[in-house]
Amino acid sequence: MSVETETVSGRPGNGEAVREIGAAVLRVLIPVLLALIIGGVILLILGKDPLAYYGYVLDRGLMKAGGRQETFTRMAPLLLIAAGLIVAFRAGIWNLGGDGQFLLAAVITAALAPALIAFLPRGLTLIACMIVAIAVAAIWSLVPAILKARYGVNEIVTSLMMSFLGTSFANVLIKLFFWDPTTTVPQTRSLPVEDRLPRLFDTTVHAGILIALAVVILVHLMMTRTAFGLKLQVVGANPRAAIHAGLNVGRLTIATFALSAGLIGLGGSVEILGVWGVVRADWNPAFGLLVVPLVFLARFNGYAVIGFTLFFSALMIGGESAARRVGVPQDFVLVLVALLLIFLALVEYLDHVRRKRVAA
Amino acid sequence: MSGDQALLDERGGGDSGQVAPVAAVRNITKRFPGVLANDKVSLDFRAGEIHVLLGENGAGKSTLIGILAGMLRPDEGEILIGGTSVKIASPRESLERGIGTVFQHVLLVPSLTVIENLMLGGPWWQALGSGAALKRFRELSALLGVEIDADALVGRLSLGEQQQVEIMRALWRGEKVLILDEPTSMLTPQGVRDLAQVMRRLRDKGVALILITHKLMEAYELGDRITVLRLGRVVGQIPPDRRRTMSEADTTDEVIRMMFGTRAEHERDAEILTGHGRRAHRHRAVDRSAPPRLSARALQTAAGRGECPLREVSFDLWPGEILGIAGVDGNGQKHLAELLAGQRPAAAGSLKLGEMDVTADRVPERRRHGIRYVTDERVGEGTVGPFSVATNLVLKEIGQAPYWRRGLSDWDFIHDHARVQIRQHDIRTPSERTAVAKLSGGNIQKVLLARELNEDAGVVIFNKPTYGLDLQNTRIAHDRILASAGRGMAVIVISTDLDELLELSDRIGVMFQGRMTGIVDNGADVERRVGILMTGAEAA
Numbered sequence A: 001m002s003v004e005t006e007t008v009s010g011r012p013g014n015g016e017a018v019r020e021i022g023a024a025v026l027r028v029l030i031p032v033l034l035a036l037i038i039g040g041v042i043l044l045i046l047g048k049d050p051l052a053y054y055g056y057v058l059d060r061g062l063m064k065a066g067g068r069q070e071t072f073t074r075m076a077p078l079l080l081i082a083a084g085l086i087v088a089f090r091a092g093i094w095n096l097g098g099d100g101q102f103l104l105a106a107v108i109t110a111a112l113a114p115a116l117i118a119f120l121p122r123g124l125t126l127i128a129c130m131i132v133a134i135a136v137a138a139i140w141s142l143v144p145a146i147l148k149a150r151y152g153v154n155e156i157v158t159s160l161m162m163s164f165l166g167t168s169f170a171n172v173l174i175k176l177f178f179w180d181p182t183t184t185v186p187q188t189r190s191l192p193v194e195d196r197l198p199r200l201f202d203t204t205v206h207a208g209i210l211i212a213l214a215v216v217i218l219v220h221l222m223m224t225r226t227a228f229g230l231k232l233q234v235v236g237a238n239p240r241a242a243i244h245a246g247l248n249v250g251r252l253t254i255a256t257f258a259l260s261a262g263l264i265g266l267g268g269s270v271e272i273l274g275v276w277g278v279v280r281a282d283w284n285p286a287f288g289l290l291v292v293p294l295v296f297l298a299r300f301n302g303y304a305v306i307g308f309t310l311f312f313s314a315l316m317i318g319g320e321s322a323a324r325r326v327g328v329p330q331d332f333v334l335v336l337v338a339l340l341l342i343f344l345a346l347v348e349y350l351d352h353v354r355r356k357r358v359a360a
Numbered sequence B: 001m002s003g004d005q006a007l008l009d010e011r012g013g014g015d016s017g018q019v020a021p022v023a024a025v026r027n028i029t030k031r032f033p034g035v036l037a038n039d040k041v042s043l044d045f046r047a048g049e050i051h052v053l054l055g056e057n058g059a060g061k062s063t064l065i066g067i068l069a070g071m072l073r074p075d076e077g078e079i080l081i082g083g084t085s086v087k088i089a090s091p092r093e094s095l096e097r098g099i100g101t102v103f104q105h106v107l108l109v110p111s112l113t114v115i116e117n118l119m120l121g122g123p124w125w126q127a128l129g130s131g132a133a134l135k136r137f138r139e140l141s142a143l144l145g146v147e148i149d150a151d152a153l154v155g156r157l158s159l160g161e162q163q164q165v166e167i168m169r170a171l172w173r174g175e176k177v178l179i180l181d182e183p184t185s186m187l188t189p190q191g192v193r194d195l196a197q198v199m200r201r202l203r204d205k206g207v208a209l210i211l212i213t214h215k216l217m218e219a220y221e222l223g224d225r226i227t228v229l230r231l232g233r234v235v236g237q238i239p240p241d242r243r244r245t246m247s248e249a250d251t252t253d254e255v256i257r258m259m260f261g262t263r264a265e266h267e268r269d270a271e272i273l274t275g276h277g278r279r280a281h282r283h284r285a286v287d288r289s290a291p292p293r294l295s296a297r298a299l300q301t302a303a304g305r306g307e308c309p310l311r312e313v314s315f316d317l318w319p320g321e322i323l324g325i326a327g328v329d330g331n332g333q334k335h336l337a338e339l340l341a342g343q344r345p346a347a348a349g350s351l352k353l354g355e356m357d358v359t360a361d362r363v364p365e366r367r368r369h370g371i372r373y374v375t376d377e378r379v380g381e382g383t384v385g386p387f388s389v390a391t392n393l394v395l396k397e398i399g400q401a402p403y404w405r406r407g408l409s410d411w412d413f414i415h416d417h418a419r420v421q422i423r424q425h426d427i428r429t430p431s432e433r434t435a436v437a438k439l440s441g442g443n444i445q446k447v448l449l450a451r452e453l454n455e456d457a458g459v460v461i462f463n464k465p466t467y468g469l470d471l472q473n474t475r476i477a478h479d480r481i482l483a484s485a486g487r488g489m490a491v492i493v494i495s496t497d498l499d500e501l502l503e504l505s506d507r508i509g510v511m512f513q514g515r516m517t518g519i520v521d522n523g524a525d526v527e528r529r530v531g532i533l534m535t536g537a538e539a540a
Helices: A014-045 A049-062 A065-090 A098-116 A120-140 A142-151 A155-178 A208-225 A226-239 A239-244 A248-277 A287-297 A302-326 A332-359 B001-013 B061-068 B093-098 B112-119 B129-145 B159-171 B187-206 B218-220 B240-245 B247-259 B264-274 B333-341 B361-366 B378-382 B389-393 B412-425 B441-452 B470-484 B498-504 B526-534
Strands: B024-032 B035-045 B051-052 B076-081 B084-086 B099-101 B177-181 B207-214 B225-230 B232-240 B294-300 B311-318 B322-326 B348-353 B371-374 B459-464 B490-495 B508-513 B515-521
Touching: A014 A049, A014 A332, A014 B159, A014 B441, A049 A065, A049 A302, A065 A098, A065 A208, A065 A226, A065 A287, A065 A302, A098 A248, A098 A287, A120 A142, A120 B264, A120 B412, A142 A155, A142 A248, A142 B441, A208 A226, A208 A248, A208 A302, A226 A239, A226 A248, A239 A248, A239 B225, A239 B232, A239 B378, A239 B459, A287 A332, A287 B240, A302 A332, A302 B508, B001 B093, B001 B159, B035 B051, B035 B061, B035 B076, B051 B187, B051 B218, B051 B412, B061 B099, B061 B177, B061 B207, B061 B412, B084 B498, B093 B099, B129 B159, B129 B187, B159 B177, B187 B218, B207 B218, B218 B247, B218 B498, B225 B240, B225 B247, B232 B247, B247 B348, B294 B459, B311 B515, B322 B470, B322 B498, B333 B371, B333 B490, B361 B371, B371 B441, B378 B441, B389 B441, B470 B490, B470 B498, B490 B498, B498 B526, B508 B526, B515 B526
Parallel strands: B051 B207, B051 B225, B099 B177, B177 B207, B322 B490, B322 B508, B371 B459, B459 B490
Antiparallel strands: B024 B035, B024 B076, B076 B084, B225 B232, B294 B311, B294 B348, B508 B515
């Protein structure tokens, strides 16, 4: 899939802008519709009622209050991961180590929070946990970052490897150091519900969603309105131009990795502080790689990624109960996402060909 | 030339009406957005004839070649091969029909051998170095009259030899038509002579050659038939029988009249085009009693694969002086430019700016001290294509006042600044927000010039400043270079075009295999001396 770096300062004129936005919306809507249709055909082949499935997804994921709250709750970690990925991808750095960074941060949070709450007030405990989690994830990303900056080692491979190491290491940490002695299954001590992130109003949605939304918007503004963001984009769009312009590409690479991993780590921390309060040794939601396609769908745009995350969360939450009711595997959601990606790439390609033909 | 004319006469090829063309285009029209690249172009290409297509950048030569080579499809018109109308849908089809194209840049794989490169487009089941391939290779070697080892690695060959391999590859599947797109731009004077010999030989063996050039001298020396293109149209043609009766001066006059209308108004264009008139060497008094602005001492660089490092390069450069750097491409010029700009660290040696040692400084510090670098890779590293003209104009000042305050971008100010620069430097762009990649080469160069040449510039390095530019933009770039020196900047111009250096430079340094083999004052006999230095003859 080709990714055009958005021209930060190159906003076109008004009429053109409207047309551009319209075209962008169509480029997303057409694949979504096609994915739903083909997904429906697959359900028909399986002998299930696609309308019932989609109905349940919509009902459970968005319409019912409980499902809606779950959807919003799920958005928090996904958005924070997306924010981290946007920073990296815009700088042309493929940080695929999100799962390891996420899980290590989560485990550290789960280990630290019950210990700190004993002598610190709730607010300080939560903030301290988040900061430590960010730092841990950032440090974990230093290995691929330095290898890339110093020796030009491909970060896709190294960050993926570090991700496997990270998830295993998180498991080991729980079993060796953080195992709550009162439990038989290896897991950390748990943070009492009343000490977790505050709930919003009368819902089950915790404050993490606000943190996540703020971070995504801040990341978007950072990329489009600051010198640092522009430097990252120059490195991402044309690394040789970055060297030519005298940017310290090595230092920017390390900073990008640290920031990206830190935000993903914050996602892990928020998920623990808001939802679980504890990490079991076998827990790994593997959100990291799920978010990668969403970030591509949003073309690295912070605002667009909010919409896609909402869509995907609703699909995940609604899909769980719809799958149970209609009798298809839960992973059918992933089939839909995969179809969406394929059609997105296809529409993108056709659009590219059309433009080329117009240009020729 | 007289010998060739005799040959032509013997074959009677001079009379254009009698030999049926091997290939021809009829009423070819090709449109790009906002541009009519080819407008009803009709041309004949005959066996045993070198047909020169002359024209400025944007005249439509490349489009026409692209159509013949199967890379573009015409909107209207037809291509005739041996009298029948054909459609050429891909480069492969073009080759199969016996039309071979040698592009400006070498498109061979340096790590493969000659025969492997030649067999690249061949059927997959054929063993490398098979008998049939070797036979074809020997046939073509004989045809071209060259001797190249089939098993030599292409990367080890000289540029001239690589070009000969390119020609072989173009003729590999048939030798009806050979298209050469600006083939001399990468060659040494000797290489150009060898190429001319090969071209005449192929012509005499009955190949139809198409030579694309913007150098009038080449057109006159090599062309049997000269066609001039302007703005996508054929504006004139000198057929072989007339060409033979005309002197060089007459030909030049006539071609320039076709290209520009009247001669008097365009005296300088003509000079640039023909390379004549430049013989009036630039020679101004540079005050060398003052201390130099820039002193390089025994500079060395470390080389990556396929790069030519610097070896103990030393020179001094005074304010107001233009030092030309000549040499065949790939003899360390790139490293020299990058090292001076601060993009590439020095492995040894020192660089002083006035009294200040700047050896350890990188791009931002050197830029602050007034060292500017106008890169030859305008698209590769000079600009970020998808970013706006405005962003590219401040690309080297990201994070600095007044465009950024406390790290926050002042886009309004950046756009205002860009509008002023666009007006001042006559950058033709729809808007300051347009992606720079959408601009023409000449306008991208203007963006670079606007970015690098401001009041604070003290030393400017121009790397191939007019490479790929058309006449008008070449003239603008030359004016800017001369004006920079006039304002007291110390200027280095790196170029593979010796004529350009003769026009601009006070002194000319010559690079050969990473060494500065000599620096000579611009003046009488300088071409010969530079030519000798370019081959490394005086290096030892």
